[in-house]
Amino acid sequence: MTAPVAPGGTIGILGGGQLGRMLALAAARLGLKTHIFSDEADAPAFQVVETKTIARYDDAKALAAFAKTCDAITFEFENVPAATLGILAEHKPIFPNARTLATAQDRLDEKRFVASLGLKTAPFAAIDSARDAEAAIANTGTPAILKTRRLGYDGKGQAKVSSAADIANALRSFKDAPCILEGFVDFAYEASVVAARGRDGSFAAYDPPENYHADHILRRSTVPSRLTPRQCDDAKDIARRIADAFDYVGVLAVELFVAKDGTLLVNEIAPRVHNSGHWTIEACLVSQFEQHIRAVAGWPLGEPTRHSDAVMENLIGEEARDWQTLARDGGALHLYGKSEIRAGRKMGHVTRLKAKTEP
Numbered sequence: 001m002t003a004p005v006a007p008g009g010t011i012g013i014l015g016g017g018q019l020g021r022m023l024a025l026a027a028a029r030l031g032l033k034t035h036i037f038s039d040e041a042d043a044p045a046f047q048v049v050e051t052k053t054i055a056r057y058d059d060a061k062a063l064a065a066f067a068k069t070c071d072a073i074t075f076e077f078e079n080v081p082a083a084t085l086g087i088l089a090e091h092k093p094i095f096p097n098a099r100t101l102a103t104a105q106d107r108l109d110e111k112r113f114v115a116s117l118g119l120k121t122a123p124f125a126a127i128d129s130a131r132d133a134e135a136a137i138a139n140t141g142t143p144a145i146l147k148t149r150r151l152g153y154d155g156k157g158q159a160k161v162s163s164a165a166d167i168a169n170a171l172r173s174f175k176d177a178p179c180i181l182e183g184f185v186d187f188a189y190e191a192s193v194v195a196a197r198g199r200d201g202s203f204a205a206y207d208p209p210e211n212y213h214a215d216h217i218l219r220r221s222t223v224p225s226r227l228t229p230r231q232c233d234d235a236k237d238i239a240r241r242i243a244d245a246f247d248y249v250g251v252l253a254v255e256l257f258v259a260k261d262g263t264l265l266v267n268e269i270a271p272r273v274h275n276s277g278h279w280t281i282e283a284c285l286v287s288q289f290e291q292h293i294r295a296v297a298g299w300p301l302g303e304p305t306r307h308s309d310a311v312m313e314n315l316i317g318e319e320a321r322d323w324q325t326l327a328r329d330g331g332a333l334h335l336y337g338k339s340e341i342r343a344g345r346k347m348g349h350v351t352r353l354k355a356k357t358e359p
C-alpha cells in the first residue's frame with residue numbers, strides 16, 4: 001500500500017462543481033493542497049484552489065501533466081470516462097477504484113451487483129430493444145420506470161410506463177439507448193446512507209437522512225429520519241457490504257427506498273460525496289468532505305457521530321437570489337459561486353441545526 005499523503009501534499013480532483021469545491025475546502029483545513037481538473041473555465045471549485053487545469057477529459061497530455069502534480073487522485077462526479085481513469089492510473093493512485101465507478105455508471109450492472117450481495121432492490125429487467133418489453137413487464141409489473149442504463153441524473157433519461165407500447169415510445173425518445181426497466185416502488189419515503197471506507201478497510205457511516213425530492217431533484221435532507229434505530233443499523237450495514245465488496249476507498253452514498261412495510265430497497269450507489277450528506281459539515285465533528293479527503297489521502301477516518309439534529313435545504317435556481325434573507329435567517333448558508341442562475345441548478349444550500357433529540 002502506498003504511504004499516506006502528508007500535509008503539504010496534493011490531492012487531485014476531477015470535476016469542479018460544488019462537491020469539488022467543498023472537498024477542496026475540507027482538504028485545506030487538513031493542510032493538504034488540491035489540484036482541480038475541469039473542462040469548464042468557470043468551474044465553482046476553481047475559486048477556492050491555487051492550482052487548476054482547464055482541459056477536456058480526453059486530453060491525455062493534460063491528464064498526465066495533472067497527475068504528475070498530485071499524490072493521489074479522486075473525482076467528484078461519476079460520469080468520468082473509463083479512458084480518463086486509465087490514463088491517470090498509469091501515473092498515480094486513484095480512489096475510489098475504477099471497478100466501482102464502472103459499475104455505478106451502468107444502472108443495470110449496479111442493480112445486478114447489489115442483488116448479487118443479497119441486498120434488496122425494486123424488481124428490474126434489461127431492455128435492449130422494444131422486443132424485450134413484454135418479458136420485462138412480466139418481471140417488474142406495472143407501473144414501471146424505464147431508465148437509460150448510462151448517463152442519467154436528476155430524473156433525466158427516465159419515463160414512467162404502463163405498457164409495452166409506452167416502453168416502445170420511451171425508447172424512441174431515448175434514441176434506443178440500452179435501458180433498465182424497474183418496478184415502480186410505492187415507497188413510504190426515501191433515505192440514504194453516506195459512509196466512508198479507509199484504505200485499511202476501516203468503515204464509518206453517518207446517520208441516514210430522510211430525503212425529500214421534487215421534480216427528481218433533492219430538496220431537503222433531515223436527520224434524524226423516521227428510520228428506527230434497527231433500520232439505521234441495517235442501512236449502515238448495506239453501505240458497509242457494498243463498500244467491502246468493491247474494496248472501496250472514500251465516501252460513498254447509497255440511496256434507499258423505505259417501503260411501506262419498512263423494507264430497505266437500494267435505489268442507487270453514488271461513488272462520491274453526496275448532496276444528502278451536506279448537513280455533516282455543521283452537524284458532525286468530521287464532515288463527509290473531510291472524511292473523503294482522509295480516506296483518499298490514506299489517513300485514519302474521522303468521527304462521524306452527529307452532535308445535532310439537522311435539516312439541509314437545497315437552494316435551487318432562483319431561490320439563491322434571496323441570499324440576503326437567507327443570510328439573516330440564522331442557518332448555515334453555503335453558496336457555490338456559480339456564475340449563472342439556471343432553473344433546476346443547485347446554487348447553494350442552507351443547514352439548520354437543533355439540539356439533538358435522541359441519545
Ligand code: AMP
Pocket residue numbers: 122145152153154155182183184185186187190213216255267268
Ligand atoms: P434515480 O435517478 O434513479 O435516483 O431516480 C430519481 C428519483 O426518481 C428517485 O429519487 C425517486 O424519487 C424516483 N424513482 C426512481 N426509481 C424509482 C422506482 N423504481 N420507483 C419509484 N420511484 C422511483
